[in-house]
Amino acid sequence: MPVSDPFRAALAAGRPIPADGAMGSALIARGLPLGTPPEAWLLAPDGAAAVGAVHLGHAEAGARLVLSATFGASPVRLADGPAAGRVVDVCAAAVAAARAAVPTGVLVAGDIGPSGVLLAPYGDLEPAAARASFAAQAAALAAAGVDLLWVETMADLAEARAAVEGARDGAPGLPVVATLTFERGRTLFGDRPEQAAEALAALGVAAVGANCGNGFEAVLEVLPGLAAGAPGLPLVAKANAGRPEVGPGGEVRYPATPADAAAYARRAVDLGAAIVGGCCGTTAAHVAAIAAAIARR
Numbered sequence: 001m002p003v004s005d006p007f008r009a010a011l012a013a014g015r016p017i018p019a020d021g022a023m024g025s026a027l028i029a030r031g032l033p034l035g036t037p038p039e040a041w042l043l044a045p046d047g048a049a050a051v052g053a054v055h056l057g058h059a060e061a062g063a064r065l066v067l068s069a070t071f072g073a074s075p076v077r078l079a080d081g082p083a084a085g086r087v088v089d090v091c092a093a094a095v096a097a098a099r100a101a102v103p104t105g106v107l108v109a110g111d112i113g114p115s116g117v118l119l120a121p122y123g124d125l126e127p128a129a130a131r132a133s134f135a136a137q138a139a140a141l142a143a144a145g146v147d148l149l150w151v152e153t154m155a156d157l158a159e160a161r162a163a164v165e166g167a168r169d170g171a172p173g174l175p176v177v178a179t180l181t182f183e184r185g186r187t188l189f190g191d192r193p194e195q196a197a198e199a200l201a202a203l204g205v206a207a208v209g210a211n212c213g214n215g216f217e218a219v220l221e222v223l224p225g226l227a228a229g230a231p232g233l234p235l236v237a238k239a240n241a242g243r244p245e246v247g248p249g250g251e252v253r254y255p256a257t258p259a260d261a262a263a264y265a266r267r268a269v270d271l272g273a274a275i276v277g278g279c280c281g282t283t284a285a286h287v288a289a290i291a292a293a294i295a296r297r
């Protein structure tokens with residue numbers, strides 16, 4: 001891995017990097033048609049424009065790293081939807097939308113979310129098949145020109161490993177970041193932050209962390225464990241804007257304010273986070289608060 005890749009250079013600069021906020025909930029706010037996955041909407045001009053507008057809002061708010069709208073763009077996850085088989089098209093459209101929206105110098109990470117299927121022995125997807133699916137997505141993202149790959153929202157360490165290994169297979173030259181989702185200090189599958197960080201560090205990830213979940217506290221509380229499992233590895237915090245609530249019309253709402261996000265960002269940096277952003281429910285206003293709080297740290 002060349003030391004000169006832009007992501008490692010940004011980390012080596014030693015300043016915390018503000019990352020972006022939510023894509024999925026932001027697209028819903030911008031008119032994502034009900035039942036349409038963002039990856040399919042991206043293939044239509046209005047969808048691509050909405051994705052670009054979300055990226056632009058985050059970059060203008062101070063994000064120096066954005067995730068492509070490819071959370072669900074693995075072959076396995078696309079298989080049952082309207083963009084089935086279109087991994088290359090979706091990844092190309094998503095990365096083009098991000099690059100066109102953000103200024104030069106803002107890092108574009110190729111986002112890789114869970115397959116949406118349980119891995120064996122809990123479900124039907126064999127780890128090798130998951131790995132191959134993630135490898136296809138990683139190759140498409142690399143061909144589209146991302147700066148790094150970003151495995152996220154993993155509830156199962158085994159799937160996170162398959163994704164990181166797939167990323168290595170599909171895009172051998174790119175740095176890979178991996179973050180899992182924790183509740184009360186564990187993943188849904190019971191993995192502790194120490195073991196997750198240790199296992200992912202052994203696979204050579206460039207940074208490890210926590211994202212999504214029931215708000216800022218759920219991410220902050222696992223940062224010490226992640227640091228203990230992978231001493232010296234850069235840490236990532238990308239929390240949801242509080243515990244999601246369902247409104248009267250069935251809509252999902254996120255209660256945390258930008259001031260809450262600023263307080264979270266300060267604590268994350270104090271706990272050693274090198275990259276701080278938001279996940280579901282975090283808007284450009286939250287990102288601006290995070291970026292400003294980090295800049296003063």
Ligand SMILES: [Zn+2]
Pocket residue numbers: 211212213240279280
């Ligand atoms: Zn989330």
